[in-house]
Amino acid sequence: MASAAINTGDRSAPSGGGQRADASAWLAVAAGTLGAMMATLDISIVNSALPTIQGEIGASGTEGTWIATAYLVAEIVIIPMAAWLERLLGLRTFLLLAAGLFTGFSVLCGLSTTLSMMIIGRVGQGFTGGAMIPTAQTIIAQRLPPAQQPIGISAFGITAILGPVLGPLIGGWLTENISWHYAFFLNVPICAILVTLLLVGLPHEKAKLQLLGQADWIGILGLALGLGGLTVFLEEGQREQWFSSELIRIMFVVMLVGFACIAWGQIHARRPIIKLSLLLDRQFGSVALMGVILGMVLYGTSFAIPQFLAALADYNALQSGKVVLLSGIPSLFMMAIVPLLLKTVDIRIAVGGGLIIMALASLIDSNLTAQSVGHDFTTGQLMRGVGQILTMLFLSQAVVRSVPAVDAGDASGLFNAIRNLGGSFALAGISILQEQRVWFHSRRMEETLNANRGAVQDYVNGMEQSFGQAGSGIALLAQQVQQEALVMTYNDIFWIMGVGTLAVLPLVLFLKPLPKGAGPAMVH
Template structure:
């Protein structure tokens, strides 16, 4: 999509117009990225307000991610059919409207549906903001443009948890969506006024309708299966079995259709390149673990550790601090060091950060919780930036845009899947740990001992419950992080199966 800048005689913007237009694109990207993390620390508030469990509350996060993932492959077609600026502007307006509806939601069903709409509208905004940045800035300033764009991408995940926590604690969770309204209105107006002259050519383009329908069917069935599986006792329930069959058959038919379609909605042919395939596998597993922890940690802190949403947001946001510090260093190292080595170091380092969390307990203080977040954040730039170089550097130049779309699609899907799977493991392990602890306490005649000190039976039960519940969830989250540490190491190790990139990937080739 970055090639749009060279398809006509449009001249880059200059002066104040360029600065304002660049700010509009940057703010839009900031708003979209912010919404991927702002709800993470608000799940407890949303769950309590709507009368649902915390595991159901995570549907607010996964539904947005899945909708965004589905819409990303459509970005190129939408821009080619309706124009990049028009698609961008309408996407902002739609994002703002669904933000209002999310804030007005009075039930989980309404909120999830509106989050899906928000994800569909927000999906094209991130890649289009990058594409239009490259279009309006002179070629000699492309590096600066991408630096501005990357800055919003890195800072938003830091601000998101802090802002989400503060709003949820001091106002209402509804306002984590309402705050998008002035930003969306300003950006939509600015895009319409400042970017109209940068509109791209349009043409009647065909779309792979069957491929799109199959994509929606199998992804929808698979994600619903993951979200509902635990509550329905997994494959003991006929509905879950039917969803699993639909997802499996849909995936197989989707693959068969896409590899034979002339203009596929998702170009699976890029997987013939070994470097790309290995990079995507490593990216998907590592990002699934990373995103899942970003969702799970705030839940645990608020439900078991007594943290407010604001304090949980501060702990979560420390991940971004390390990323901001290391990003410029990684960019310079990328020009001199084998990117496979950088990826290996980065993902193993993230695994080390995950391993440090294995020692968390119900008595851990703020800094014991925050330091592993900083450690993991240091590894993030080593993970994302070089992986893009390896993956996109392995495909043919004319396939770069398609490969970037596939990488973005699978990364986003991996985050949603990782969140659902980790939540299931977390709550299931907590149940097992609770049973084991209670059994131990009973065998030690704890109840008799407490009653002997003057406790009533009701007080004994309450005391045991207050002790057992936090410890069972602490043990459970330890197990989750041990598993993610192992997955991180495996994801890092396979990167050596990819050949070293033979060509340089241009700025803005991926999003």
């Protein structure tokens, strides 16, 4: 998850291999890592607390996916713009502005009483938090000498992996012990520390406002309209009966206009905001497709597991968060051997192995029952953690090395945006599947329950005798049908993620081996 960085003046990394970074450089790295941790944490911090939040702000289960999706979509728009904004404002000013606005939007989320208010806050969080993720890599590339960059990369890698899995745990603990509001208010003291580190660790740079006239404004508008329209189209389409709804027809037009603006920028802009021509490269195109699947599994599972446990096992937010955290344990241990893995393991074997492990983890989780609880996810979560770190680690290296050096920053931004787009697709897909498949499975089960069958009548009568209330048997039977339909739906969700992961497995054949003895690649 690297981003483009422009080496300028006194904040460039020393070129000598024997030089060592000073205290201010490490403070800058700490600031970048802390900002990235905060941003990645907030992607998923609402997941385990979502049932509680939905209840308090009056949102349905499918509407609640917007609370997670809004953040991801905003990140997708801002990540490709991060390098340009750094040059425009200067790195320190850019990060100070992002941190301050992120705090303000976090407070807005914490104070939300309606779904609309929450979505506005989450969009703001996504725009400002997404800016802090790629800039962490920029700081490492510019402030640390090559010999010490692997330390910074490992620190950043830990935040990138642990952020999404720690989010549900922290959000769950705060929800159960204090209030879900503090999952957002938590950012206030963290941002205070971050601002202090930025002021001490990074030098001020003069803004280059003349770059405003060189921006691909049509492309930026296209990103916002295209991705925003696509998200609304996918999220609301099923609920609104697709094209029979005026809202969906409008969103479809907005989406097309947005994509047309992006296409115009690709052709006419001096430097397109997102360089889609890179996708025509066979290796980078393959990496991008695998990145979509990685995002779908990473964000889809961290969303689906808490929802399943809350609906069927009656888990509270903290209990669900602990289950999600399991996938971060192997990732944390494996980050310690990052340099060794990069030097000794063939990229095709590593990525292929990672995808297979992720697929098997999802297929294992596709055998849930109405009695399944947290420990039934243990094997799948631990396997998923191993698969994700192998896939993410080596794909991030393939991104940089699959394109010319001059395009490395654009490739990195595009890969990060595409990975998050995969997460957005996963959340929208889960919302659609929950509505369609629950209805499908419940109708199929009801078709087998003939009211004139003796076994059905005996069961209903037995239920009524047990509860001593006339009519309760039919109600309990209907409740069980809905419960089993929901279990089958989650099994479908995990099965689709598993099969989808296996479907991109042949793309590893397009990857080229990393240079012999190569260390972690950085984008300068």
